[in-house]
Amino acid sequence: MGGGTYEDVVMVDKAVTLGETKSTKTNQNRTLGVLAPLADDIAKSRKSLGAIPGQGSFVFPHPLDASRRWGDTTYQNWRSRTFDAAVALAPFSAVEGR
DSSP: OOSOEETTEEEEOOEEETTEEEOOTTSOOEEEEOOHHHHHHHHHHHHTTSSOOOTTOOSSOOSSOTTSOOOHHHHHHHIIIIIHHHHHHSSOSOOTTO
């Protein structure tokens, strides 16, 4: 997801699917409110990059190069190493679609 993060709001003006940047599903820009804990995590993540990314930066930059998009391999690695582990620890009895 691209756009600028402004503390508790994320502006969505493009989408990235399998490493390809394209317009959003509706072809319209939008802003999304972000819950405070997620806003804090995003702020910490962006600060850990060494320089605060500017407007138009990816919210979740490529782990090796913040200017690169995530490709399928990066996404699959993140999913298997991070997301699946978080789902296993989540306090749900089941996750839809799994």
